[in-house]
């Protein structure tokens with residue numbers, strides 16, 4: 519069975535301040551869930567990219583003595599790490615709890631809570647599932 523459309527779900531989240539006075543706003547995020555097949559493909563893809571990187575490091579004089587074995591040894595771990603990742607935060611929007619301007623939630627790994635920085639006021643914002 520081949521699925522071309524990724525499984526993306528929307529959730530309401532709370533955006534709260536980490537510093538200064540307590541404030542909370544509501545936002546929405548999109549989370550992509552991976553099937554077992556997609557997870558296996560991602561593991562192979564990122565593990566393979568790590569091996570390609572190791573091959574590329576061969577061209578760098580002196581540093582290749584460290585970088586080539588390091589990235590080559592890391593590739594199976596990177597592959598396993600990505601194959602175990604069940605979901606990823608694709609992005610979202612909300613209002614900044616610090617400055618009340620529009621807040622763009624950028625791509626990030628799960629699990630929640632995620633700490634992100636507002637581009638308008640540089641305030642640190644904690645994004646978590648709404649309770």
Ligand SMILES: [Zn+2]
Pocket residue numbers: 614615616617618619636637638639640641
């Ligand atoms: Zn802000």
